Amino acid sequence: MKNIVAIVKMVPDLVEELEINEDGTDLDRDWLRLIINEFDNHAIEQAILLKEREGGEVTVIAPEAEGVEDMLFTTAAKGADRMIKLEGDFEDGVNNHALARAFAEKTKSYQPDLILTGVQANDDLDGSIGPLVAEYLGMPYVGYISGVTIEGEKALVKKEYPGGLIGEMEVTLPAVLGIQAGEEPPRYVAISKVRQMMKTSEIDEQEVPELDSSGGIAANRMYLPEAAERAEMIEGDEGEIAAKLVEIFKEVGAL
Amino acid sequence: MADTATVGFTTEFYNSLFDVADGEKLKTCLQCADCSGICPFGYLMDFPPGRMIAWMRAGILDEMLESDSVWMCVSCYACTEVCPKGIPLTPGLMTRAKEELLLAGNIPAELQSALEFSQRYGNPLGESPRKRAAWTEGLDFDIPIMRKAKRPVDVLWFVGDYASYHPRVQETTIAFAKLLNNLGIDFGILGPEENSDGDSQRLAGERGLFEMLAEKNGKAFGKYEFGEIITTDPHAYNAIKNEYPQLGIEYPVRHYTEFLAERIEDIKPLLKDNGEKKVTYHDPCYLGRANDIYDAPRALLEAIPGVEIVEMAHTKSTSLCCGGGGGGMWLDGFQWEKGEVRLSDWRVKEAVTAEAEVLAVACPYEPPRFEDSTKTIEGAEKITVRDILELLIEAIE
Numbered sequence: 272m273k274n275i276v277a278i279v280k281m282v283p284d285l286v287e288e289l290e291i292n293e294d295g296t297d298l299d300r301d302w303l304r305l306i307i308n309e310f311d312n313h314a315i316e317q318a319i320l321l322k323e324r325e326g327g328e329v330t331v332i333a334p335e336a337e338g339v340e341d342m343l344f345t346t347a348a349k350g351a352d353r354m355i356k357l358e359g360d361f362e363d364g365v366n367n368h369a370l371a372r373a374f375a376e377k378t379k380s381y382q383p384d385l386i387l388t389g390v391q392a393n394d395d396l397d398g399s400i401g402p403l404v405a406e407y408l409g410m411p412y413v414g415y416i417s418g419v420t421i422e423g424e425k426a427l428v429k430k431e432y433p434g435g436l437i438g439e440m441e442v443t444l445p446a447v448l449g450i451q452a453g454e455e456p457p458r459y460v461a462i463s464k465v466r467q468m469m470k471t472s473e474i475d476e477q478e479v480p481e482l483d484s485s486g487g488i489a490a491n492r493m494y495l496p497e498a499a500e501r502a503e504m505i506e507g508d509e510g511e512i513a514a515k516l517v518e519i520f521k522e523v524g525a526l
Numbered sequence: 527m528a529d530t531a532t533v534g535f536t537t538e539f540y541n542s543l544f545d546v547a548d549g550e551k552l553k554t555c556l557q558c559a560d561c562s563g564i565c566p567f568g569y570l571m572d573f574p575p576g577r578m579i580a581w582m583r584a585g586i587l588d589e590m591l592e593s594d595s596v597w598m599c600v601s602c603y604a605c606t607e608v609c610p611k612g613i614p615l616t617p618g619l620m621t622r623a624k625e626e627l628l629l630a631g632n633i634p635a636e637l638q639s640a641l642e643f644s645q646r647y648g649n650p651l652g653e654s655p656r657k658r659a660a661w662t663e664g665l666d667f668d669i670p671i672m673r674k675a676k677r678p679v680d681v682l683w684f685v686g687d688y689a690s691y692h693p694r695v696q697e698t699t700i701a702f703a704k705l706l707n708n709l710g711i712d713f714g715i716l717g718p719e720e721n722s723d724g725d726s727q728r729l730a731g732e733r734g735l736f737e738m739l740a741e742k743n744g745k746a747f748g749k750y751e752f753g754e755i756i757t758t759d760p761h762a763y764n765a766i767k768n769e770y771p772q773l774g775i776e777y778p779v780r781h782y783t784e785f786l787a788e789r790i791e792d793i794k795p796l797l798k799d800n801g802e803k804k805v806t807y808h809d810p811c812y813l814g815r816a817n818d819i820y821d822a823p824r825a826l827l828e829a830i831p832g833v834e835i836v837e838m839a840h841t842k843s844t845s846l847c848c849g850g851g852g853g854g855m856w857l858d859g860f861q862w863e864k865g866e867v868r869l870s871d872w873r874v875k876e877a878v879t880a881e882a883e884v885l886a887v888a889c890p891y892e893p894p895r896f897e898d899s900t901k902t903i904e905g906a907e908k909i910t911v912r913d914i915l916e917l918l919i920e921a922i923e
């Protein structure tokens with residue numbers, strides 16, 4: 272195993288309430304707080320675990336976004352060897368088709384044996400990144416992975432199925448894997464180590480001259496879930512509430 | 527990785543302890559084991575303070591990095607208080623040990639999330655930083671937020687994490703707001719510009735995170751004009767009083783008990799007699815042992831008509847930790863797995879023995895911890911847990 276590339280992105284952090292833009296077609300990005308996609312964070316952990324076990328180099332690639340530098344320095348403190356920030360017209364959000372084309376193009380130059388990415392993200396409107404990247408690079412893709420072992424030219428992967436089933440399969444390398452969970456939860460690195468990385472390591476900024484979003488979808492309307500009917504709150508003291516409940520139970524035929 | 531972390535570890539660790547104030551005193555350790563004996567969790571630790579020093583002297587402390595029982599330390603200062611040689615065991619030895627464990631990646635998962643939340647959102651609860659002042663909504667008077675008020679104030683109220691976000695502790699926060707309003711104090715809060723004080727994160731071994739949070743608060747303090755800082759949180763008080771100055775962030779700060787005790791004559795006429803009540807007071811570690819404030823809280827309680835103070839077996843400098851300090855607030859599950867005990871249970875049992883009707887507190891970590899324990903400890907069903915501020919407001923309204 273020589274080259275592992277993790278392709279990751281920042282996504283809306285749901286700690287803040289989301290707001291819709293004036294056109295009603297997208298999130299209001301002025302107010303968004305961003306966070307590393309949780310599944311991508313697991314992909315990074317899996318990449319570092321593989322490096323520690325099998326050797327090789329880990330490259331992390333992410334498009335520019337608020338907070339992306341901090342995230343990349345954190346991956347360096349965890350053990351990533353190279354950090355790439357893609358620069359271009361990402362500010363207003365891009366679809367996954369455009370992002371996957373940019374990832375595929377940039378990833379090529381690192382001659383990856385293995386590309387890891389999160390199996391999904393909360394802002395995937397036009398499919399997940401992994402299969403798109405695999406298609407553009409002509410590589411095999413397996414998603415919902417929770418374990419990776421390298422055996423020569425092949426990877427033995429654990430794929431999660433609904434109902435708690437796990438399948439084991441062999442994939443010929445190079446391949447793209449959509450990570451559901453790393454073999455270990457993402458590790459903690461002390462802030463002092465991250466700050467050290469900020470002083471001693473550098474993020475390689477690479478320009479993406481053009482974003483091709485063809486094949487994606489256009490949102491006609493984006494809106495918050497609308498409440499259909501609200502619950503009725505029964506007021507009164509214990510006796511009154513009990514009497515009202517009995518009445519309702521009789522009404523619906525439960526008593 | 528393990529190799530580079532442990533080569534010469536014992537020597538390096540030992541030498542690093544002399545950088546802490548009074549660190550040289552470590553050399554005078556008598557191995558009397560008072561520290562390990564007084565530690566409320568000492569019996570669950572592979573390396574209580576005394577043994578840590580013995581192994582260090584023998585040059586074989588590397589093994590400590592493999593043990594997770596150092597995380598049982600709640601930084602309560604009980605060991606430091608009893609040490610006959612005055613060795614800074616809590617701020618030096620135990621905190622440095624946690625720093626080393628953290629660097630070695632030996633960290634319980636629940637603590638990890640609290641640290642990540644603190645870094646990301648400026649509070650360990652993982653709440654929205656924009657909603658830090660949301661507790662002020664619904665009050666029938668204004669709480670000035672410095673950025674909007676745009677004027678100097680006499681008093682900057684550093685609200686703190688749990689006081690801002692925890693639904694139970696918000697009741698205490700609102701009580702203090704009402705009291706300040708009643709007394710006509712000219713005050714303001716930082717609102718979303720306030721970050722966690724960082725002290726418990728520091729004592730949980732995350733010095734870098736503490737410095738980052740302190741710098742953010744220092745920057746916010748520097749933007750406004752005020753006479754002094756007050757806070758209801760002994761941990762914030764300890765940080766701003768004793769730790770921030772080392773980072774060049776120097777402001778006068780008082781805990782609310784000191785601030786109000788000074789105004790006791792203005793408060794007394796406002797207090798009604800709500801009937802007789804036996805009240806016991808729990809000395810918070812970071813008000814009592816760490817900062818020697820024992821009288822002001824009791825003076826406030828004594829001012830309330832009908833209050834009779836009864837003391838628990840452990841009181842003042844021997845007070846028992848609620849279990850929340852030094853990262854304990856974020857290690858409940860871990861601590862339960864280790865010992866199936868809660869320090870708050872132990873404390874509430876003492877309140878039962880003292881025949882108290884009210885367990886009075888003065889730290890935001892305590893109301894939720896002790897209230898949980900009153901639900902499970904036999905005989906504690908009728909004990910109510912109240913911050914002194916809540917007792918004062920109940921006597922006013």
